[in-house]
Amino acid sequence: MKLDVYKTDGSKTGEQVTLPRQIFDIEPNDHVIWLAVTAEHANRRQGTVSTKNRSAVRGGGKKPWRQKGRGTARAGSSRSPLWRGGGRIFxxxxxxxxxxINKKVQQLARKSAYCYKAREDRIRLIEDFSFDKPNTKELAGILKNLKLDHIKTLLLTTNNERMIWLSGRNMAAFAVREASMVSTTDILKSDYLLIQKEALTKINEVMKP
Structure with missing residues (x-):
């Protein structure tokens, strides 16, 4: 599959690049995608939520009243989960x-996600560009030139382009990731992949078996 390379002004450079078949033209594995996305979501969880059971609540060591003779239900602690101020059950x-999940499974999941984007013709190649300082207006202009200004777009770069990230962090439909660090979730959440030309080479290097 060949794709045209675009300039930042929206015009074509006249160059065409062939997408690596071993990445963008395989049979997608939906189960592996599910495994990868589930693992990515699970690994983002802090797991610090905590409540107090009856043994952790302060106080309640004294028996509230005698066992028999009062005509009320027996009680051994005022911190019973049945009482107001008591501990929580379970x-x-x-x-x-x-x-x-294994590295090969992660790679297959990303390849499958890339393949879906290629099949849907939702990949756009662009010449390499960077900013010396944050410039949201210029970045928005580039996306508008490519007709991607109102589409959820993920830009893949060769290196960690901090200035591009700073330029686009206030744009709701835009995200930028380093090509070697992109996750399966990132690819699937975007409607379009905007890949810098050199980033495509980086993807090919990272995805080698």
């Missing part, structure tokens, strides 16, 4: 949500 406690 409340959440700190835990680890970490899920490990």
């Amino acid at each position: 409340g959440p406690s700190p835990r680890h949500y970490h899920m490990k």
Whole structure:
């Protein structure tokens, strides 16, 4: 599959680049995509939620009243979960949500996500560009020239382009990731992939088996 390379002004450079078949033209594996996305979401969780059960609540060591003779229900602690101010039954406690998946599975998931974007013709190549300082107006102009200004777009760069990130962090439909660090979730959440020319080479290097 060949794609035209665009300039920042929206015109074509006249160059065409062939997408690597081993990445963008495979049979997608939906189950592997599900595994990768589930693991990515789970690994973002802090797992610090905590509540107090009856043993952790302060006080309640004294028996509220004698066992028999009062005509009321027996009680051994004022911190019973049945009482106001008591502990919580089976409340959440700190835990680890970490899920490990193999590197080859992660790569296959990303390849499958790339393949879906290629099949839907939702990949655009652009010549390499960078900013010396944050410039949201210029970045918005580039996206408008490419007719991607109102479309959820993910820009893949070769290196960590901090100035591009700073320029686009206030744009609701734009995100930027380093090509070697992009996740399966990032690819699937975007409607269009805008890939810098050199970033495509980086993707090919990272995805080598």
